[in-house]
Amino acid sequence: MTIPLEQRLKTEAGRLGFELVGIARAAPADGFASLQAWLDNGYAGEMGYMHRHAEARRHPSSILPEVRSVVMLGSCYAPEGSASDLQIARYARGQDYHDVLRQRLRQLLDWLQSQIAGCGGRGVVDTAPLLERDFARRAGLGWFGKNTMLLNKRLGSYFFLAALLLDLELEPDPPYEMQHCGTCTACLDACPTAAFPEAGQLDARRCISYLTIELREPMPEELRPGVGSWLFGCDVCQEVCPWNRKAPPTQEPAFMPKSDLAALEATDILQLSEAEFRQRFAGTALLRSRRSGLLRNAAIVLGNRGDPAALPALERAAADPDPVVAEAATWAIARIRGGRAPA
Numbered sequence: 001m002t003i004p005l006e007q008r009l010k011t012e013a014g015r016l017g018f019e020l021v022g023i024a025r026a027a028p029a030d031g032f033a034s035l036q037a038w039l040d041n042g043y044a045g046e047m048g049y050m051h052r053h054a055e056a057r058r059h060p061s062s063i064l065p066e067v068r069s070v071v072m073l074g075s076c077y078a079p080e081g082s083a084s085d086l087q088i089a090r091y092a093r094g095q096d097y098h099d100v101l102r103q104r105l106r107q108l109l110d111w112l113q114s115q116i117a118g119c120g121g122r123g124v125v126d127t128a129p130l131l132e133r134d135f136a137r138r139a140g141l142g143w144f145g146k147n148t149m150l151l152n153k154r155l156g157s158y159f160f161l162a163a164l165l166l167d168l169e170l171e172p173d174p175p176y177e178m179q180h181c182g183t184c185t186a187c188l189d190a191c192p193t194a195a196f197p198e199a200g201q202l203d204a205r206r207c208i209s210y211l212t213i214e215l216r217e218p219m220p221e222e223l224r225p226g227v228g229s230w231l232f233g234c235d236v237c238q239e240v241c242p243w244n245r246k247a248p249p250t251q252e253p254a255f256m257p258k259s260d261l262a263a264l265e266a267t268d269i270l271q272l273s274e275a276e277f278r279q280r281f282a283g284t285a286l287l288r289s290r291r292s293g294l295l296r297n298a299a300i301v302l303g304n305r306g307d308p309a310a311l312p313a314l315e316r317a318a319a320d321p322d323p324v325v326a327e328a329a330t331w332a333i334a335r336i337r338g339g340r341a342p343a
């Protein structure tokens with residue numbers, strides 16, 4: 001009996017380390033109209049690339065003109081907590097996932113081309129204009145939670161998405177039609193900065209992940225206390241999700257928390273030059289925030305902590321040639337000296 005190509009493809013994907021795999025037909029993205037409304041509401045903030053590449057997200061043919069099928073894949077990452085109270089989103093505590101997943105996608109495409117001569121395809125990992133969550137739901141991988149994350153009964157939301165676009169006509173999997181959040185609003189209620197105007201809607205301008213990674217300007221002062229000790233990204237809405245209580249740990253060594261990231265100190269970060277910043281965080285997602293953003297974040301964390309012992313480091317940072325860093329350090333100094341930091 002001949003095993004169908006679709007099943008062999010899924011088996012190979014599992015062998016390469018993907019815990020989830022499903023196939024969707026290449027068609028216009030289900031959520032394109034919702035994306036347009038989200039952009040029109042201004043929820044993208046300063047993420048201009050979302051506007052510039054919006055039309056390209058309408059159909060995966062903008063990435064691969066001859067696309068016929070979209071293979072959606074999921075790979076879980078470690079949900080364990082950090083030994084440090086300087087908080088880094090779980091997905092960023094190991095090696096940069098882009099490098100790991102791109103290599104896996106190349107290997108999967110190589111395998112497929114060994115099975116089907118002349119098969120064409122392209123692997124993408126969240127940097128191409130593809131509405132990954134839409135196609136993941138269409139491929140049967142999960143449903144959209146109220147915090148907009150894709151949820152899977154087995155993996156919760158602690159998993160990366162990757163896609164392999166193919167010019168092959170593969171048999172698609174049934175889309176995921178159920179919702180399993182019920183009346184739970186834990187994710188919405190827990191957000192420290194009230195980033196959810198309603199269930200299923202995220203105002204990125206208030207999201208800690210946006211504020212600490214995407215935003216290049218000074219952070220709005222009224223949102224800084226809500227950032228707490230988050231240096232890079234945020235996991236709050238995922239941490240409180242019941243579906244993440246039994247999320248399995250990753251089996252990929254590259255995604256496991258790096259011990260040197262757990263040992264980070266905000267005062268040490270404030271002293272990094274541009275060259276030191278790049279060397280210190282090479283191969284990790286923290287490079288995305290750039291030196292300006294990470295040092296700004298470290299200053300805000302110190303201001304929120306309210307520890308006078310941080311004042312010497314902050315005073316040096318207040319003279320930093322980067323105005324974003326200097327402004328955040330000056331704010332933190334005033335907050336500590338004014339005694340307005342939370343207990």
